[in-house]
Amino acid sequence: MASYHEHNEAKLTPGLIERLREGDDLALISDAGTPLLSDPGSRLVSAAIDAGIVVNPIPGASALLSALVASGIGTERFTFYGFLPRKGRERAAALAELASLPHTAVVYEAPTRLAETLADLEAVGAGQKKIAVAREMTKQYEEVRRGTVSMLRAYYHETPPRGEVVIVLAGSEQRAVEESDVRARARVLAAEGRSARDVVAQLVAELGVPRNKAYQIANEERDA
Numbered sequence: 001m002a003s004y005h006e007h008n009e010a011k012l013t014p015g016l017i018e019r020l021r022e023g024d025d026l027a028l029i030s031d032a033g034t035p036l037l038s039d040p041g042s043r044l045v046s047a048a049i050d051a052g053i054v055v056n057p058i059p060g061a062s063a064l065l066s067a068l069v070a071s072g073i074g075t076e077r078f079t080f081y082g083f084l085p086r087k088g089r090e091r092a093a094a095l096a097e098l099a100s101l102p103h104t105a106v107v108y109e110a111p112t113r114l115a116e117t118l119a120d121l122e123a124v125g126a127g128q129k130k131i132a133v134a135r136e137m138t139k140q141y142e143e144v145r146r147g148t149v150s151m152l153r154a155y156y157h158e159t160p161p162r163g164e165v166v167i168v169l170a171g172s173e174q175r176a177v178e179e180s181d182v183r184a185r186a187r188v189l190a191a192e193g194r195s196a197r198d199v200v201a202q203l204v205a206e207l208g209v210p211r212n213k214a215y216q217i218a219n220e221e222r223d224a
Contacts, residue, residue: 004028009043016044020053027058032164034062038082038108064106067134067166070144074170078104084117091120092201099126099205103171111135111161118153121169125205127153130170136163177207179217186221196222 004012020026028035028044035041048055068075081098084107085091098105099121109117114133121127127150135143141163145152149169182203189199196218203214 004040004044006040009040013044013047017047017051017053020048021051032061034060034064037062037064037080061138063108063134063137063164063166066137067132067144067168068104068106070134070137071132071168072146073130073132073168074104076103078106081105081107083108083110086113089197092197095120095124096201096204096211098169099124099129099172099201100208100211101169101171102208105167105169105171107167107169109165109167111163111165114161114165114167115153115156117167118149118156121149122153124201126169129172132168133161134166134168135161137166139163172208177209182207182209182214182217183221186217190218190222 002012002016004016016026028041030039030041033039036045045055064080068078079101081094084094098107107117118131121129128148130146131149131152132144132146133152133156135141135145145155147155185207186199186203189202194202196215199218199222200211200214203209203218204211209217
């Protein structure tokens with residue numbers, strides 16, 4: 001056995017590929033979940049494919065798929081986000097995208113940050129969206145809680161979870177909105193002292209406005 005992780009995969013990959021070329025069979029195993037899904041392995045799999053080596057997947061425990069199946073939320077189409085950025089513009093952009101996404105989103109989260117992430121989703125207008133929080137999937141203490149973002153934010157603020165956590169968030173309902181209503185909302189938000197970025201995020205989350213259109217309207221109303 002060889003320990004293979006994010007800190008040594010670049011160094012170990014060439015040697016592992018050479019063993020495969022020489023005829024050895026190797027199995028890439030994750031200590032929990034499935035390799036490559038928020039776990040190392042992509043570099044090795046890509047290198048093996050480039051070397052003409054056959055890669056065979058073996059189905060196993062997957063928190064991503066287990067949570068999605070047990071969530072009760074639509075599975076026809078979904079986007080897997082892995083772990084969200086922890087701070088800054090990248091996090092704000094990811095949260096705004098989650099709030100306006102028209103189909104199901106699946107997110108991994110650390111138990112210590114779950115309540116904060118749900119509060120952030122609530123703050124960008126996703127408080128009434130359906131959500132499932134799945135904990136310790138396929139393990140002894142498996143648990144799935146369902147409700148709205150606001151409901152589960154309140155619950156996990158008082159009851160911090162333990163173990164591995166998966167968030168399954170329902171997509172936004174598509175609705176027709178008059179541009180005059182969007183502009184009126186943009187003016188109200190700007191009058192509240194919100195930054196242009198915040199105004200755009202709120203327009204996208206609340207009204208389902210395409211991001212490019214929201215930027216255009218936010219800038220035009222600010223200049224006006």
